[in-house]
Amino acid sequence: MVIIRPVKRGDLDQLVAMAGMTGFGLTSLPQDRGLLARRIEQSVIAFQIGADRPAGELYLFVMEDLEHGRLAGTSCIVSKVGGFEPFWAYEIRSTRHESMVLNICTEAKTLNIVAEHSGPSEIGGLFIAPEYRRHGNGRLLSLFRFLFMAARKDRFEPLVIAEMRGVVDAGGRSPFWEALGRHFFDMDFPKADYLSVKDKRFIGELMPRCPIYVPLLPPEAQRVIGLVQEDTKPALKMLQDEGFAFAGMVDIFEAGPIISCLLDNIRIVNESGESQVEEIASQELESAAFIVTNTGEDFRACMGAVVPMQGGGVRVSDQTAEALGLKVGDTVRYGPLRPRTPRKEGP
Numbered sequence: 001m002v003i004i005r006p007v008k009r010g011d012l013d014q015l016v017a018m019a020g021m022t023g024f025g026l027t028s029l030p031q032d033r034g035l036l037a038r039r040i041e042q043s044v045i046a047f048q049i050g051a052d053r054p055a056g057e058l059y060l061f062v063m064e065d066l067e068h069g070r071l072a073g074t075s076c077i078v079s080k081v082g083g084f085e086p087f088w089a090y091e092i093r094s095t096r097h098e099s100m101v102l103n104i105c106t107e108a109k110t111l112n113i114v115a116e117h118s119g120p121s122e123i124g125g126l127f128i129a130p131e132y133r134r135h136g137n138g139r140l141l142s143l144f145r146f147l148f149m150a151a152r153k154d155r156f157e158p159l160v161i162a163e164m165r166g167v168v169d170a171g172g173r174s175p176f177w178e179a180l181g182r183h184f185f186d187m188d189f190p191k192a193d194y195l196s197v198k199d200k201r202f203i204g205e206l207m208p209r210c211p212i213y214v215p216l217l218p219p220e221a222q223r224v225i226g227l228v229q230e231d232t233k234p235a236l237k238m239l240q241d242e243g244f245a246f247a248g249m250v251d252i253f254e255a256g257p258i259i260s261c262l263l264d265n266i267r268i269v270n271e272s273g274e275s276q277v278e279e280i281a282s283q284e285l286e287s288a289a290f291i292v293t294n295t296g297e298d299f300r301a302c303m304g305a306v307v308p309m310q311g312g313g314v315r316v317s318d319q320t321a322e323a324l325g326l327k328v329g330d331t332v333r334y335g336p337l338r339p340r341t342p343r344k345e346g347p
Helices: 007-020 031-051 138-151 173-177 181-185 191-200 200-207 219-224 230-241 318-322
Strands: 002-006 057-067 070-078 084-099 104-118 119-126 159-163 244-251 257-262 275-280 292-293 301-303 306-308 314-317 331-336
Touching: 002 031, 002 138, 007 070, 031 104, 057 138, 070 084, 070 138, 070 306, 084 200, 084 331, 119 138, 138 230, 138 301, 138 331, 173 181, 173 191, 173 219, 181 191, 181 200, 191 200, 230 257, 275 306, 275 318, 301 318, 314 318, 314 331
Parallel strands: 119 159, 275 314
Antiparallel strands: 002 057, 002 301, 057 070, 070 119, 084 104, 084 244, 159 257, 244 257, 275 331, 292 301, 292 331, 306 314
């Protein structure tokens, strides 16, 4: 059985090993032991202080295989982007040009730099080891974050964003970076990506502030604006099914799309609820798969069956209770792993 829990200082060695499997573009899981140790410390402190308003705290979680005692994945939440180090992105706009003399009207897309100092909450850092990419584990590792946030709304912004991995090949080459960023930063994409984790100030110092006309970029670069890596497509589709949509912005390095949704509009938040545990069953329970979390200080989440009882409250299995540290009378928050009904299309 796998569970989700907050990262611990003792997880550093396993996270370092996991970072070596991520490839390029996952800046929230850097291939740098010192940086990872810093991120773990930031997260430990964030859980300890229990902030009553979002101020850029990092909440880093790991997926643990209880049977084998090893980490299987990781994901995180940043309570608020911006602040001392702004959140950088390109906003896509349309510029209209008209000539009365020639009776010609054209429209061109432009990339406009945005430096957000007081931004929304952000989810990111999702990585799961290849051997665990089955049985809904990836969905669990992504969606539990929304139940965590819904139960602690004062710690997060109403709007949630996610930066999706743009197109970068196995050698770390980004067509968009080669066409644009390299001219101003004089370095390859992997180095710029790594440096942005350590200190984002160089972005404001070197990035041009004037609009970039998309038609002036090479066709290869134009084609990847707003696209994701092939292996990122399932994660994008899952978040879209939860209510996320393109926010009209892309990453400044590799042009991956930024998607957003109000926390209250996220599917699993709307379909979730809180109940007391009235019974812990020793036998296997029949129900749809739920993401189940405890609500105490020692946060845990897992997949399990939840059966409502006639007098109120719910029944959970002893396996779920043991994994989450539950006893009768405790409160759980739970939401269906998959949508109960197909999501309605907009008008």
